[in-house]
Amino acid sequence: MKTFRKFSFISIITISMFFSLGLLAPETEEGMYPLSEIHNVDLVRAGLKISPKDIYDPNGISLVDALVNVGGCTGSFVSPDGLIITNHHCAFGAINRASSTDNNYLEDGFLAETRSQEISATGYKCKITESYEDVSKIILDAVKGIDDLAERTKAISKKINELNDKYTDSDNSIEARVSEMFAGQTYVLFKYRIIEDVRLVYAPPRAIGEFGGESDNWVWPRHTGDFTFMRAYVAPDGSSAKYSKENVPFKPKKFLKVNPNGVEENDFVFVLGYPGRTFRHQPSQYLEYQQEYLLPYVSELYEWTIKLIEDISSVDEAMQLKYASTIKGYANTMKNYQGKLKGLRKIQLIQKKRDEEQLLKDFIKAKPELKNKYGKLFVDIDNVYSELFDIAEADLWFQRFPRVSNLMNISSFIIENAKEKEKPNLERKSMYMESNLDATKQRIERTFDFLNSEIELNVWAKMFDDAYGFENTSRIRTIDSLIKNEDDDPYVDVEAMLNSTNLYDKSFFNELTAKPYKELKKVDDDLFQLIISLYEEELTINKKRDAIEGALGKLLPQLAEVKRMWNQKSFIPDANGTLRLTYGYVKGYAPADAVYYTPITTLDGVIEKSYMGGDYSLPDKMYDLYEAKDFGKFYNKKIGGVPVALLYNMDTTGGNSGSPILNAYGEIVGVNFDRAYEATINDFAWNESYSRSIGVDIRYILWITQKYGGADYLLSEMGVNL
Numbered sequence: 195m196k197t198f199r200k201f202s203f204i205s206i207i208t209i210s211m212f213f214s215l216g217l218l219a220p221e222t223e224e225g226m227y228p229l230s231e232i233h234n235v236d237l238v239r240a241g242l243k244i245s246p247k248d249i250y251d252p253n254g255i256s257l258v259d260a261l262v263n264v265g266g267c268t269g270s271f272v273s274p275d276g277l278i279i280t281n282h283h284c285a286f287g288a289i290n291r292a293s294s295t296d297n298n299y300l301e302d303g304f305l306a307e308t309r310s311q312e313i314s315a316t317g318y319k320c321k322i323t324e325s326y327e328d329v330s331k332i333i334l335d336a337v338k339g340i341d342d343l344a345e346r347t348k349a350i351s352k353k354i355n356e357l358n359d360k361y362t363d364s365d366n367s368i369e370a371r372v373s374e375m376f377a378g379q380t381y382v383l384f385k386y387r388i389i390e391d392v393r394l395v396y397a398p399p400r401a402i403g404e405f406g407g408e409s410d411n412w413v414w415p416r417h418t419g420d421f422t423f424m425r426a427y428v429a430p431d432g433s434s435a436k437y438s439k440e441n442v443p444f445k446p447k448k449f450l451k452v453n454p455n456g457v458e459e460n461d462f463v464f465v466l467g468y469p470g471r472t473f474r475h476q477p478s479q480y481l482e483y484q485q486e487y488l489l490p491y492v493s494e495l496y497e498w499t500i501k502l503i504e505d506i507s508s509v510d511e512a513m514q515l516k517y518a519s520t521i522k523g524y525a526n527t528m529k530n531y532q533g534k535l536k537g538l539r540k541i542q543l544i545q546k547k548r549d550e551e552q553l554l555k556d557f558i559k560a561k562p563e564l565k566n567k568y569g570k571l572f573v574d575i576d577n578v579y580s581e582l583f584d585i586a587e588a589d590l591w592f593q594r595f596p597r598v599s600n601l602m603n604i605s606s607f608i609i610e611n612a613k614e615k616e617k618p619n620l621e622r623k624s625m626y627m628e629s630n631l632d633a634t635k636q637r638i639e640r641t642f643d644f645l646n647s648e649i650e651l652n653v654w655a656k657m658f659d660d661a662y663g664f665e666n667t668s669r670i671r672t673i674d675s676l677i678k679n680e681d682d683d684p685y686v687d688v689e690a691m692l693n694s695t696n697l698y699d700k701s702f703f704n705e706l707t708a709k710p711y712k713e714l715k716k717v718d719d720d721l722f723q724l725i726i727s728l729y730e731e732e733l734t735i736n737k738k739r740d741a742i743e744g745a746l747g748k749l750l751p752q753l754a755e756v757k758r759m760w761n762q763k764s765f766i767p768d769a770n771g772t773l774r775l776t777y778g779y780v781k782g783y784a785p786a787d788a789v790y791y792t793p794i795t796t797l798d799g800v801i802e803k804s805y806m807g808g809d810y811s812l813p814d815k816m817y818d819l820y821e822a823k824d825f826g827k828f829y830n831k832k833i834g835g836v837p838v839a840l841l842y843n844m845d846t847t848g849g850n851s852g853s854p855i856l857n858a859y860g861e862i863v864g865v866n867f868d869r870a871y872e873a874t875i876n877d878f879a880w881n882e883s884y885s886r887s888i889g890v891d892i893r894y895i896l897w898i899t900q901k902y903g904g905a906d907y908l909l910s911e912m913g914v915n916l
Contacts, residue, residue, distance in 0.1 A: 225766055226469050226774040226845055228375070229258065229326070240777060241462025243858040249466070249775065257860050258773060259448035261466050263321040264392065264424065267852040268467035272452055272862065273911045276426040276444035277395065278320070279895075280852035281867045282403030283522070285422040288315035289397050290519045295512050303399035305903055312393040312425055314437045317640070320389035320426050321369065322446075323773045326382050329357060329372060333381040343744030344737055348621070350747070355620045357383055359629060366629070367434040375767040376754060377475070378747035384772055389444055391427035391437045396905050398422075398898050399813055405800065407809030408525045412533055412871045414791055416839040416888050417800040420867040421895045423908060450854055452912045453861035454827065456837055456893045457780050459793050464777035465844055465866055465887075467853030469769035472877045475754060477572075478547035479579035481878060485538050487586040492594060493531040495656075496524040499598045502652050516644065530848075533874030543879055557760045564756070571752050578745045585735055587668035591661055592732045599653045600641045601697055605725045607638045608703065612711040613729075635707070642700050651692055658685045672727045691721035769847055778844035783886050785872055793842065794891070796835030797825075819901055827916045828897040837891040840864050845880050846887040855889045864889040 227235055232250050249257045260271045267284035271277065282289075286300075292313050293300045306312040336353035340346045354372040361370035361383065369386045397403060402419040410416055426444035429435035457463060473480060500521055507513035538544065555572055558564045582589075596603040611634075614626035625634045661670045676687055696702040696719055706714060706722075715726060758765070782793040801820055804812040819825075828836045840855065846866060855864035868888040869876060876885050896914060899905045909916070 226472070226769045226776050226847075227766060229323075229773055229775075231766065232775055235775075235777070237464070237777060241779075241858050242464070242777075244860050248860055249464075255447050257448065257450070257856070258323065258466060260446060260450045261323070261468075261773060261854075262389075262426070263323075263386070263468045263771075264852070265315075265318045266849070268850060268854075268866075269320070269424065269852050270466075270854040270862065271426075271446040271449040273449055273913075274445060275911065276446060277449075277908070277911060278392075278424045278426060279854070279862070279865060280422055280424065281420045281865060281890075282397060282400075282422045283420055283526075283867065284852045285315065285318075285394065285397060285424060286404075286522060287519045288318050288392075288394055288424075289422070290515070291316045292394060293515060295515065298515065299394075299397065300515065300518060301400050303402075303903070304394055304397045305905055306393075306395050307907075309425075309443070312395050315392040315394050315424060317637075318392040318424075320392055320444075321386040322389070323384060324368065324387050325385045326772075328380070329383045330380045332357065333372070334379075343742075343748075344740040346744040346747060347740045351623075352621050354381070355622070355624060355627060358624070359620060359627065361385060362629060365434070373770045373772050375770065377750040379751040379754065380767070382772070388434050389426045389428060390434050391441050393425050393427060393437075395423040395425050396899060396903055396908060398903060401812055402816070402898060402902070405810065405812070406803065408529065409809040411526065411529050412868060412874055414785075414839075414841055414870045414886065414888060415795045415799060416868065417795050417803060418839065418867070418890065419894055419898050420890050421865050421898075423899075450856070450862040451860075452892060452896075452914050453857060453859075453863050454892065454896055454914050454916065456830070456891055457840070457855075457857055457863045458832065459780050459782070461780045462777070462858045463780060463842055463844070463863065464775060464856050465846060465850060465853045466773065466775055466856070467846070467850040467866065468771055469774050469776075469847045470771055470849030472769040472847055474768055474877075474879060475750070475757075475765070476878075477575050477579075477750075477753060478544050478551055479575060481538060481544045481547055483579065483582060483586065484878070485535065485544065487583070487590060489531045489535045489538075491587075491590050493528045493535070495594055495598060495660075496528040496531075498656060499653065500524050500528070502656075503649060506646070506648055506652075513646075520644065530874050533871050534877065537872065537875030538878070541875070541879075541881075543875070546879075554756055554760055558756060564759075568752060568756055571749065571756065574745075575749050575753070578742055578749065581738065582742050584667040585738055587664045588661075588670055589668075589735050589739060591657065591664070591668075591670070592728075592735060595657055599650060599657070600644050600646075601650050601654075601692075601695075602725065604638055604641055604645075604703060605697055605722060606729065607634070608706045609711070609714060609726055609729045611635075611707065612709065612714055616711060639700070639703075642703070645698055647692070647698070651689065654688055654692060655685050658688060670728070670731060672724070672731050675727075688721070688724065691724060695719055695721035697722060769849070771849055776845040778842050780840055781843045781886075782841060783843075783870070783884060785870070785884065791841065793840060794833055794837050795839045796830075796833060797838055797894070797897075798835045800838060813902075815902060824901055826897060826901060828893040830893070836894060836897055838894045840889045840891050841870070841886050842889070843882055843885060844887050845876065845885065847877055850887070855892075863892045865892075865895065 229250050232246055237246050262269045262278060264278060264280055265284050267280055269278040269280035272279050289300050333350060333353050337346045337349045340349055357372050358370045366388055369388050370383060372381050372383050374381055398419050405418045427441040428444045430442055435441055503517050503521055507517060551572060558568045596606050611626055614622040619628050624630060658673060661673050780793050782791045784790045803810040825836050830837055850866050853866040854862045855866055857863045866887055866889040870886040872884040873886050896909060899908055
């Protein structure tokens with residue numbers, strides 16, 4: 195098996211040019227710093243008590259070697275035997291899939307008292323960053339001489355696929371992924387070690403791990419014990435292997451030291467993790483698209499879908515358990531998007547962006563050399579976004595239909611897979627490439643477990659009703675073709691198709707996945723043929739979107755160049771799922787007039803909220819421990835209770851869930867899991883006055899694990915001796 199150790203510092207020249215102005219000030223600043231730029235931040239002056247090289251050492255072992263991407267979140271190794279700590283909500287899907295009405299680990303919690311009792315986290319794998327390399331020149335050379343904007347987008351995708359395929363090991367033990375750092379400008383190839391056997395070790399009951407439910411999601415003060423322990427396993431020879439009783443715990447190069455004493459207000463802290471996506475270098479029109487189209491449409495659709503599933507499953511406990519993860523995913527996105535909408539409007543971010551862009555226009559006009567090169571930049575950006583706005587409703591409809599209809603999701607896979615197979619392997623979408631196809635198909639096959647005809651009938655009626663209201667360029671011709679006269683309901687025919695289709699049958703699915711596209715068009719199933727017609731119409735939308743992305747791929751680098759020349763200030767690439775560092779302090783904030791939130795909550799608050807019931811209900815044992823004052827070593831006299839959650843002014847986003855909160859000595863003192871509601875807008879703009887992240891305090895984690903869970907052995911494994 196190939197291994198990689200050395201991270202390339204010098205090769206990240208293109209990214210580093212954005213930091214050419216020297217060391218940054220010690221005050222907390224906006225920043226999710228790539229590994230290559232940690233040396234440009236004066237962390238010691240900010241409060242770090244170890245060397246920055248202890249965090250990241252390109253030629254040795256450091257804290258980043260304890261980090262892992264698990265289930266789309268961040269986790270960290272906290273023992274020499276592959277023990278991982280992450281969020282309860284990150285492991286929620288695995289706990290849910292392992293549960294049944296007889297063994298409801300989601301509601302009751304789960305503890306493996308021995309390693310043989312640890313259960314497989316189905317569908318989860320670990321990714322550990324091994325190396326990275328700048329490949330910007332290779333990617334951009336692939337589009338030289340290509341003027342067609344849609345073809346430019348395709349050429350970049352093809353070259354990325356080529357590099358991913360070339361550097362991914364045949365046994366998938368090393369996975370390569372090219373990530374765009376600055377749009378249309380810089381690209382970095384990351385290599386990840388893959389661990390396929392991940393198991394559940396300890397998860398508290400849902401009433402603790404999700405205390406406050408959706409009522410408290412994205413909210414401070416917070417009292418959620420959002421943590422879970424998992425373990426990574428490998429084959430006896432150390433290679434990656436699927437679940438097997440013969441596998442052994444993974445031995446990480448580095449694991450984090452747990453500090454059971456936690457932190458106090460104003461203490462320096464930092465986070466390492468895999469933040470998902472931010473969009474801070476986008477133009478004002480991008481925010482307009484978010485505010486007017488994407489955020490309201492998706493949040494309304496998901497809110498409607500949640501209510502539908504809850505209504506249908508209201509008297510069916512097994513169905514409630516089955517759809518728990520689905521509802522949680524919808525609800526999390528819905529509330530996040532609602533928070534973003536509120537934030538965009540409250541701080542008038544679009545107007546602020548426009549004001550900044552006017553200053554940039556004035557800057558360009560004042561310099562003849564810039565006017566010649568960038569004079570049409572903002573007009574061109576505006577024209578491109580006008581094209582996006584023209585198709586926005588239809589584009590979002592096509593994107594989201596498979597997200598709320600499992601039947602559409604399954605059918606889309608069948609059709610798109612057949613169409614993609616007509617292309618050379620490297621020109622296919624990544625999920626349909628030969629190296630990824632089996633995993634994609636397995637994921638789609640799991641969708642059959644969630645097919646429900648009553649849900650599908652209602653979802654299809656909703657989606658068709660939405661589409662029927664679209665205007666002008668967003669009209670969907672396939673739906674219009676179902677209308678014979680003005681009084682026709684286009685859904686009537688579709689309902690009959692839904693009631694007679696064979697698409698609920700898994701054997702039919704297997705039969706169709708073996709057919710080429712031209713044969714699929716002959717399949718005798720009216721609903722399936724309707725979906726093919728929708729797919730072909732979507733292709734025209736996709737072609738327009740490819741051209742839009744190609745145009746922006748040329749324009750956004752110019753916008754970044756002008757912005758850099760204008761403000762003479764370094765800025766960093768948007769988050770993109772790659773390993774980053776952010777730092778700050780345990781610190782409260784004032785969300786409204788005459789309101790100030792302190793940064794540490796306690797167990798007293800958990801008990802106080804619990805009397806409201808509902809999302810705040812607690813297991814009886816929690817009251818027993820509280821009334822007995824059985825706080826162990828975790829009671830903090832200074833704050834007068836057992837610390838539960840922390841608030842800090844760090845720059846985080848989705849994907850940072852599960853990230854370790856580290857103190858000045860690089861010891862874990864908590865686990866990040868959320869942002870304050872006002873900070874949902876962080877993806878578009880960060881501000882020290884309101885951007886606050888939320889984590890569960892290590893003292894609460896240890897108290898729950900020891901006193902409630904009875905898992906003293908886990909504390910011993912982590913080296914916590916009380």
